[in-house]
Amino acid sequence: MNIVARNLNFAYGRHEHVLKDINFEINEPKIYGLLGRNGAGKTSLLSIIGSFREPTSGELLIKGEAPFENAEVMQQVTFMYSKDFSSETENAKSLLKDSNRYRPNFDYDYALQLAEKFKLDLKKPLSKLSKGKQSIFNVIVALASRTPITIFDEVYLGMDAPARDLFYKELLKEQELHPRIMILSTHLVSEMDYLFDDVLIIKDGKLLLHESYEExxxxxxxxxxxxxxxxxxxxxxxxxxxxxxxxxxxxxxxxxxxxxxxxxxxxxxxxxxxxxxxxxxxxxxxxxx
Ligand SMILES: Nc1ncnc2c1ncn2[C@@H]1O[C@H](COP(=O)(O)OP(=O)(O)OP(=O)(O)O)[C@@H](O)[C@H]1O
CATH class of the missing domain: 3.30.70 (Alpha-Beta Plaits)
Incomplete structure (x- = not known):
């Protein structure tokens, strides 16, 4: 599995140039920290990798193919972000069952184990869960999806410190048992830095650096x-x-x-x-x- 960006540019509409000539290659199953100030372009980049958006020019390839509207590539990627569940009447259990049906690598038993560890009420409609519990649900779906590329875009919103700590522990455990490309976009730099193998920093839509954490x-x-x-x-x-x-x-x-x-x-x-x-x-x- 690999992700390659070549001269990638992205704009919302005509004037909003958000990503500027981005080049990188990610080809090892490691944990990548994606950092950048507010508005730097992290979510825009991740949504292109997650096939939600298309580059304006240049290319973003996953295993040599453009992900946008590419059903096969889309099955290889989970792009998890802070979703709006305000009108979600289904409960966590039935949504996890749906994930199990539609995501080829999804491990339903593992998802249930995680729900127990995180004390997630599986019977309440998602809209009735607290913000932190909704984020926990997202984390569970992303971890249990076991897709070769798993993206966590500031998924921790509302999660308290013990829940975040459990998330990091499970993430490391998962990475050891089922190595994949995990990309974590975060503002909690000092809290999460120990998780990163590599770091990518975006500044004003440009890739400032991509290096190993140690280096x-x-x-x-x-x-x-x-x-x-x-x-x-x-x-x-x-x-x-x-x-x-x-x-x-x-x-x-x-x-x-x-x-x-x-x-x-x-x-x-x-x-x-x-x-x-x-x-x-x-x-x-x-x-x-
Ligand atoms: N749907 C949209 N339409 C127009 N402009 C957008 C849209 N979404 C984001 N932008 C703009 O694109 C730029 C990059 O936003 P993006 O959300 O990618 O940054 P980010 O690094 O994820 O920021 P944050 O850390 O604040 O979440 C910002 O200037 C933002 O205003």
Whole structure:
């Protein structure tokens, strides 16, 4: 299974250019974190992968085929988002049965086990469940669908911390037992970063980066110490953040920083650390002044 985007552009109507020349290739069953500020274009991109929308130009291919109106490809992908169930009179049990009927890989028994773990009332109409329980229902459908590509677009809305924690645990367990391409779009960066194998960041409709989580983190180095020492070691580097507290200066650098360089910085009295994904995300996606 793979997803390839080549020179992908997407616009809502004539003027609303939302995705701009996106290129990437995803071909391993891993967990991909898709990050971006509000309005960056995450849902638009995911809805193209989920065959809800068609690129304006360029292409998005799943196993070499365009997903839009392609029944075979559509069966391989679950695009789960925060759905509106306000007029859904059916209960969770009958909707899970429907999923079992229409989704080829759906595991109904697993869905029922999850419902029990999440304490989801299977008999109440979906419209009568709380927002968090409706999100839990979505999570259960997506996990139990076992599609080779499973997309979770901010599905956690309304779920409380213990429920989200259970979701993450089940997700990791599922990925180990039934590896697939899982894409998680989220704003809960520091809460979910440990789940990601790879990270994709979209900024203003453009793909800013696609890297492994480890590699990305290794690029973000923080130096804390005297102005002179900080200046010496950050000279010529890409400084993405600078802060001064009294005489102490702190910078976040983005880019390769070798082990010997780190050792030398420590010998000069600098504290050398790594940025979190949360910090890197904030710095890399901040608006220019
Ligand atoms: N149906 C639509 N019609 C017109 N413009 C839209 C539509 N849906 C989204 N947009 C616009 O497309 C841009 C990208 O929106 P999108 O929902 O893809 O971003 P996002 O990264 O998922 O944002 P968020 O994190 O806030 O959910 C925004 O400028 C938004 O206003």
């Amino acid at each position: 990305l983190l290794s690029r973000g180095v923080t130096l804390i110490g005297s102005k002179q020492a900080v200046d010496t070691f950050s000279n010529g580097k890409d400084i993405i953040h600078h802060e001064q507290l009294g005489d102490t200066h702190s910078v976040t650098l983005y880019g390769a920083f070798g082990e010997d360089e780190k050792q030398r910085a420590k010998q000069q009295g600098l504290q050398v650390g790594h940025s979190s994904l949360h910090d890197l995300f904030i710095q890399l996606t901040k608006e220019e002044d």
